[in-house]
Amino acid sequence: MTKINIKDLPDCSELFHRILNLEQGHAETREASREFVESVHAAYRDTCQSKVRDSEFDVDDAEWLVNKLTTWAVDWQSKRSISIRDADRDVVARFVTEQYAPIGLAPGSVLQNIANAANCHEPIAAHTHAAHAWHIGGFSFADNHSALYRQLLECTGQYLPKIESPTFIARANVTPASYTLAAYRLALSLFPMSSTPEILGSALFELCVPVSPLVDAALSQNEALHAHPYMLARHDASRINAHGHIERAIGIALDSAVENTSKIASRVALGLWTSMNLLDAWQDETACHIQSRLLDPTVGMIEVIRRKSRFAVGYHNRLKLADHPFDEYVVKDPEHFVEDLAHSRWIVPGKPDESLLLTRLTAFGGPMFRVFSEQEIAVIRAWIASLRADSCSAGAELSANITVTCAGEASAWACSIAQSRFIEQDPHPGNARHSRAKQVGARELYHRMLNHEAYPDVFDDAGVFAETWLARSFALSERGPNAIPFLRYTRERLRGWFENKALLQARSYAGPTHKIDKSREQVIDEAVQLCPMILVDGGWVQRWTNASHVDTNVGMLLWKIFSDEIGNGDPLLNHANIYRDLMRQMDVELPDFRTRAFAESDLFLDESFEVPAFWLSISQFPRRFLPETLGLNLAMELSGVGGAYRTARDELRHYRFDTSFVDLHNTIDNVSTGHSAMALEAIELHLDAALSTANGAAVDVLWRRVWTGFCALAIPRRTWKELFAKPTYPV
Structure with missing residues (x-):
């Protein structure tokens, strides 16, 4: 097995957090993710290749390959031998579900970027998008597996922060090993073009083993938890359909392989093998923690004291414990502190209800009332109850509680990698780079954004481009035909404006x-100039497929819009592909839109790249520019409904061109239940939530930002003032 230098690997919790907050430092986080993925693969490549050789892979048969890999996963799953004593089931269930949270709250995340603006028209992307849809509950927020897992946690009394928040990774109860597999999936997702085979292998494993066997075992003795909607959703028969999409994607990858087919198959196997070993390592680490710490009352008490000790300093100046100054002792030596506390006057061994620590000190009116949480009080109570002269040793007692098949070297490696620390960096590393980035032309930016894996610094350029564009749009929103229709936001005002706008557009036909x-030539030329934009249709919301974005009400609406634009997993329904058919009918030969030949083609005016370059840029900052994205989304969906699309249909029909593209948009974008209505609802959800937590002035600022985004669909004019100073966006 290839040896790795643990010190060169990032802390998985830090990397997990940084990927979920990618827009704070795109280039640095992507580089760290690439190094992490390469290190993980190096650790498992030799054993995987040995397994491949022993299996005599038939790489020409995708069905055979998938069946073989599925067998690996199922065989591994069946060998997990786990038993939990009835008396400990609630404690273990609570602990295991919390440790599994980084995985359970980011389902299918390895697939979250594989269908993007650059490739969503291709079959592999279409199939993987359909498989990803299963993990997030299709188009229903109520069925989103992440939302269901959060409900499962709440059933065990746990209310965790959002996974993207610093508070989530700072929780003392989530061990470092819990982030390893989740970080691997997120890191791998950042390289959808170069790591497609490994992504497919990892996705296949998650469908074969939708829930960790340890989680299954921990919940098996609690009927309500084991039959929870999350568990039912993860084991639902619809998973077979998602599995089929991944199998077909693997088949296409093998058939279209430029390199040796066996190499592609081995890379698919490596993705599955790595994921399987990382989950195996997590199970071992979690089980070991249960054995050696969770179910040992003394260890649990020491952990409580260790967490609380720094808050106790200064409140016990005149107290001593076993001749040691209390404040000093509790901080420097928690283990011996607990040992001596057991023999103090505050504790009656074996009798928590008679111990002063619980009956007086932490009770109502006592000096430590509410200092400890209910969970911590339960730990203290269990510790006192365990203080009996005839108690068994922790090791002997625990051996009967839980048994797990160990993974040996993989487990040790996972523990080590999880404990290594990330090099201290600026929490917003992208800021310095952003300030130095220069404005890149729209043609060049368009090309780089569609090939971002080859241009890791392009995200700094994208940030500058988006901010400059919005600054110009903000200026235009103050006056003229784009002036904001009302200054104070209310839902009624927005609805009234929306309905009036839709009516005016319908009457304009x-x-x-x-x-x-x-002329026929004019119609063709107008259609050609739209190509750079249409070929990335939906690109402005492409990042809303990601974990921590799609598992919200607003995120689900934007996900559905993006899914519709790219064909809901069917290349024949992909909007860009429908437009390509129109170009062929017009006898227009287009280079692949991802190539430099396309970006530099004389077919297009420079202006034709402006709007799509802005779309691709703003899409990379879904949190930073959320209000603006919501406004842009509404402008885009509403733009042609009723008038422009119907006029375009007449022009195409007149010259006997296919009208499918405009017909589709005039229906799918409708203002009643279509994309325009969904875009409006997303704005209402966002602003109404702000109304409940902020004052009116703050909401009006958000509304102004939404309107700026609405105005940003049109190319904003450059003013003479830019000769003296770069325009700044006041957000």
Whole structure:
């Protein structure tokens, strides 16, 4: 097995947090993720290749390959031997579900970026998008597996912060090993083009083993938890369909392999093998923690004292314990502190209800009332109850509680990697780079954004481009035809404006009998100039497929819009592919839109790249520019409904071109239940939530930002003032 230098690997919890907050430092986080993935693969590549050789892979048969890999996963799953004593089941269930939270709250995350603006028109991306949809509950927030797992946690009395928050990774009760597999999946997802085979292998394993066997075992003795909607959703028969999509994606990857097919198969196997070993390592580490710490009342008490000790300093100046100054002793030596506390006057061994620590000191009116949480009081009570002369040794007693098949070297490696620390960095590392980034032209930015794995610094350029664009749009929103329609936001005002706007657009349509003034060449040229934009249709919301974004009400609406734009997992329904058919009908030969030849083509005006470059740029900052994205989304979905699309249909029909693209958008974007209505609802959800937590002035600022985003669909004019100073966006 390849040896790795643990010190060179990042702390998994830090990396987990940074990927979930990617826009704070794109380039640095992506580089750290790449190094992490390479190190993990190096650790498991030799054993995986040995397994591949022993299995005599038939790499020409995708079905055979998937069946073989599925067998690996199922065989591994069946060998997990876990038993938990009835008396400990609630404690263990609570602990295990909390440790599993980084995984359970980010389901399917390895697939979250594989369908993106650059490749969503291709079959592999379509199939993986359909598989990813299973993990997030299709288009229903109520069925989102992340939301269901949070409900499961709440059933055990645990209310965890949002996974992207610093508070989540700072929780003392989540061990470092709990982040390893979750961080691997998130890190791998950042490289959808170069790591497609490994992503497919990892996704296949998650579908084969949708819930860790340890979680299954921990919940098995509690009927309500084991039959919880999360468990039912993860084991639902619909998983077979998602599994089928991954199998077909693997088949396409093998059939289209430029390199040796066996190499692609081995890389798919490596993704599954790595994921399996990381989950195995997590199970071992968690089981060992249960054995040696969780179910040992003394160890649990020491952990409580260790967490609380720094808060106790200064409140016990005149107290001593076993001749040691209390404040000094509790901080420097928690283990011996607890040992001596057991023999103090505050404790009656074996009798928590008679111990002064619980009956007086921590009771109502006592000097430590509410100092300890209910969970910590339960730990103290269990510790006091365990203080009996005839008690068994912790090791002997625990051996009957839980048994786990160990993974040996993999477990030790996972423990070590989880304990290594990330090099101290600026919490917002992208800021310095952002300030130095120069404005990149729209053609070049368009090309780089569609090939971002080859241009890791492009996200700094994207941030500058988006902010400059919004600054210009903000200026335009103050006056003229784009002036903000009202300054004080209310839902009624927004609804009234929306309905009036939709009515005006419908009335703007001249009717099917109006004269077509454009020549055939003009119609074709207008269609061609739209290509850079149409070929990345939905690109402005492409990051809303990601964990911590899609598991919200607003996120689910934006996810559905993006899914519709890219065909809901069917390349034939992909909007860009429908437009490509129109171009072929017009006898327009287009280079692949990801190539430099496309970006530099004389077919297009420079202006044709402006809006799509802005879309691709703003999409990389879903949190920073959320209000603006919501406004842009509404402008985009509402733009052609009723008038422009119907006029375009008449022009296309006049010259006998297919009208499928405009017909589709005139229906799917409708203002009743379509994308326009969904875009409006997303804005209402966002602003109404702000109304409940902020004052009116703060909400009005958010509304102004939403309107700026709405205005940003049009190319904002550059003003003469930019000769003297770069425009700044006041957010």
